[in-house]
Amino acid sequence: xxxxxxxxxxxxxxxxxxxxxxxxxxxxxxxxxxxxxxxxxxxxxxxxxxxxxxxxxxxxxxxxxxxxxxxxxxxxxxxxxxxxxxxxxxxxxxxxxxxxxxxxxxx
Amino acid sequence: xxxxxxxxxxxxxxxxxxxxxxxxxxxxxxxxxxxxxxxxxxxxxxxxxxxxxxxxxxxxxxxxxxxxxxxxxxxxxxxxxxxxxxxxxxxxxxxxxxxxxxxxxxxxxxxxxxxxxxxx
Numbered sequence: 301x302x303x304x305x306x307x308x309x310x311x312x313x314x315x316x317x318x319x320x321x322x323x324x325x326x327x328x329x330x331x332x333x334x335x336x337x338x339x340x341x342x343x344x345x346x347x348x349x350x351x352x353x354x355x356x357x358x359x360x361x362x363x364x365x366x367x368x369x370x371x372x373x374x375x376x377x378x379x380x381x382x383x384x385x386x387x388x389x390x391x392x393x394x395x396x397x398x399x400x401x402x403x404x405x406x407x
Numbered sequence: 408x409x410x411x412x413x414x415x416x417x418x419x420x421x422x423x424x425x426x427x428x429x430x431x432x433x434x435x436x437x438x439x440x441x442x443x444x445x446x447x448x449x450x451x452x453x454x455x456x457x458x459x460x461x462x463x464x465x466x467x468x469x470x471x472x473x474x475x476x477x478x479x480x481x482x483x484x485x486x487x488x489x490x491x492x493x494x495x496x497x498x499x500x501x502x503x504x505x506x507x508x509x510x511x512x513x514x515x516x517x518x519x520x521x522x523x524x525x526x527x
Contacts, residue, residue: 301469333513335452342502342517343444343452354515386452390512394457394466396442401451 304399311405318374322387332370382406409433411518426489429503436484440506445499
């Protein structure tokens with residue numbers, strides 16, 4: 301097993317760009333997935349396979365990968381984007397790991 | 408629409424068992440897997456285990472292997488997760504999530520969560 305390392309918190313002002321990172325040695329070999337979770341709600345998939353955006357997710361959400369780090373970027377952050385964000389990747393076949401989560405605060 | 412609907416909140420005493428259900432609709436149940444993820448209050452997401460709705464194959468996180476049983480009932484498109492020998496630190500919200508077809512690793516649809524409270 302391994303750990304996906306995320307910063308505990310990120311803060312940005314409305315309209316700015318938020319970048320949330322997730323790091324692990326396996327990430328060059330495994331896709332990463334990102335989930336948004338608002339208080340009292342179930343997680344929602346916002347990025348899959350490092351950089352693909354599901355239908356219905358706003359274009360301001362994007363993902364990228366470089367070496368052992370994947371990044372979730374939210375451009376033009378809005379107040380409604382304030383949430384916890386989790387990265388996830390595969391461990392062995394049909395087992396998975398979540399990062400510790402990053403709380404995004406919109407100032 | 409595609410959705411997973413979970414059973415309601417449970418209150419259990421230490422040492423008891425709990426069985427949470429997750430009813431799928433809007434898609435071919437046997438073409439996907441179901442993962443179970445828990446979230447202790449104020450903490451992050453923790454993957455617990457996975458079951459193939461196609462053939463019943465399972466994997467669990469090692470820490471749960473002795474206490475978790477996952478099953479499916481294809482006639483009703485329902486997945487179940489039973490956790491035994493409950494402790495106070497099992498108090499958490501338990502989610503089911505659909506795992507993508509064709510060996511995909513994406514958890515694309517989530518249930519609403521089931522709160523399990525363990526207290527004497």
